[in-house]
Amino acid sequence: MSIHSVKRHQNHLAWDNSIAPVLHIQSGETVTFDCLDASNGQLTAESSVASIRGLVFSQLDQVCGPVHISGAQPGDTLQVDIISVETADWGWTALIPGFGLLHDEYPDPALKIWKIDRAGQFAWFDEEKGIKIPLRPFPGEIGVAPGKDGAFSTIPPYKTGGNLDTKYLSSGSTVYLPIEVKGALFSIGDGHGAQGDGEVCGTAIETPVKATVRLTVRKDKPYVKAPHFVTARAAASPEEYYCTTGVDQDIREASRAAVRDMIEYLGVEHHLSKVEAYMLCSVAGDLRMHEVVDMPNYVIGLMLPKSIFTNAS
Template sequence: MSIHSLKRDQTNLAWDNSIPPVIHIASGDTVTFDCLDASNGQLTADSTKDTVGTINLSLFDQVNGPVYVRGATPGDTLQVDVLSIETGDWGWTAVIPGFGLLADEYTEPALKIWKIDQSKGFTWFDEARGMKIPLRPFAGEMGVAPGKSGAFSTIPPYCTGGNIDTRHVTVGSTLYLPIEAEGALFSIGDGHAAQGDGEVCGTAIETPMKVTVRLTVRKDKPYTKTPHFSCTSAAAPEGIDYYCTTGVNSDIKEATRAAVRNMVEYLTNEYNLDKVEAYMLCSVAGDLRMHEVVDMPNYVVGMMMPKSVLGH
């Protein structure tokens, strides 16, 4: 196994299988990425709400990469083990006019600057009132290049990943991405110190980050058609270990249907259930969650299955 690294300026603003890879690695190698925050450095710890009105949104959500993984071919799955994340000592949350689930109701810019000390395990929302946010850092952007030709914005999520903004894919979690392009062409970015499911105002606690992942080509998961993930032990929400399938679609109902359909596919492949059994198991034990609802045009809905139900 080899260890590689990418610098802050080795970034792109599109998912595009024609972008030359920054590095070539072997399956199973580890890569460390040094990432700016989602504003691409336009916001700093000294910014004010007036700065929000001057930012260039076309520069947002840059991703570091791409990384070419040798042996990765279309139809394979890329396993992404999240090994470590180090946030910056500050972060920001903004209300950006025209962006967010309630954009029509919140039309004025707003900005909150956070002080982050990972050793404390939380950051203050309002210290005087005793309101604090547990730190749970993760990368909002993790994806591989699409098989289709052309440049695709990094703002929405896709079936190949991208801006999935799924808070459960933190240290100790494993993400599985369907490979559509030779070499997978993996990229990552959009550091978050914490986020609620949905990221409803459009931003989390955005922060620079250094993140280390191990990238492994899997030939035995051909049913992976959208991002799947496994979160265990401390990485799992509510202390429950989960395997999750997702649905990604511009129609929230269709995204939800796809999440369930993909879990049925997983259960029939991995646990030898028939489709009716798997469908019933989803109904009695699976948890549907809205992971991402603001990065138009697509939503990310997850079907999270407790591993304890599956005999883990």
């Protein structure tokens, strides 16, 4: 099976279906992306808080790509199998004025530079106080080009993906994205070493990453109208989840969309009536606030444990 690569300089700063692809591949092939951190290289392991004041905001959250996948057509689904995500040996977390859930209460910039132990897969938040953060690397940005013409900021999430900032999209997980243009035009970036649900201050452990993914066109998932994903098993959480997401400017509407999509998924894949599926969502599903700071849109996920389906393969 062919393995391709996309370099750091092969990036763009908007979701735009007019951007020429940097790579053409066949469905089912694997691509490794060498991605800078979300600052686009403006911050380094030697940066100080003064660097936050000097950030050029128009250069933030670049994504590597786009990649054209042969056979992808509007209405299809792109299956993205995340094979591996490797961090650098450093990262940063910052308070950026105007960003974050409490940006009005924390108006001053702040910066923390992390030393990442890649062998041990952790980073100390404060070694003296015994606060240790396990790594769970993932790409914050993962998406395909929108069908609507024009340039759309990489800062918010969209129904075609984008800045999902969802911590469950780590190695071993699978993401499903609705395709709106020929070739899909897939891009990825914004490496994270670890993050909590919601990313409340607006940044995670931001770090350059090398992400390897397999890209497969699916013709059999018409119910994927916004990102869906399947989590990977981990030692700390052996359960696997199937998740539907809602992306909207209103949290309640995003939540409603996530539930509607799960109901449709359960009907197609598990042959449940809409009433049965709605009740199952209530007794077994967990609504999670995956991303709440990259305005104007929120990402709300409904996560359903796969173990409840005892007849499933």
